[in-house]
Amino acid sequence: MPFLNEGDVPWTEPPGHVRAYSRYLVGPDSHGSAHFDFRTSRYPTGGYVEEHLHESAEQVYYFLAGAGRAVCGEETRMVGAGDVMFVPARMRHSLMSTGERELEFVVVTSPPGIAR
Template identity: 45%
Template sequence: MKPKQDLRLLVEKMANMPWKEYPGHFGGALSKELAGPTTTGSSRVDFRISRYAPMAYVQEHVHKVQEQVYYVLEGEGILTLDDAKHLMRPHDYVYVPPGIRHSFTNTGTDGLVFLVITTPADDEEEMR
């Protein structure tokens, strides 16, 4: 188990947070960590806003222990869960438990903007 990090209160403007293309994300699949390990020291939650350019995607992957919620704000894309494909549009959301293969691709003509909540923040460590 990792040593406990110091948690930090955070009140911030989203514009101040940098966009980042995380590993496994391609073609302009960008995210901002709003609250998580590097911004608040939390090991329990990783909260991001993501914006995928048309055709951008996250490659198919599986989480060992992490649970995720995706909530679409703008645009549309195909979310693949195991072998099922789901068209996601504004106000659609999904809960993805550990062990489900998933990917997300912007299939629209505009940006796909969505929130991602992941817990725990590290896929190697279960919450106690």
């Protein structure tokens, strides 16, 4: 099935996430992708993912709306619509929604199934 509607996929709160939700749209569990997973995420104000790292996965975050504080390695930055964050493997990172509206973004992870 090459098509789906995001609204048909339930929100999940992955381990290490607090009031931080994702919809896993394409990946090993959906569409059988062997090379990446693609998800949309929303963090209400105060929602966050704890600082962590992935041994072999790389991630790209593309921010669509809202505002947040992102930490990647030694750098901390305020992020919002149009910002991109690349997280190499073994780089400690975290993210918290700080704006008045939800922080909305998409994440692509390769290889898939490792970074939840």
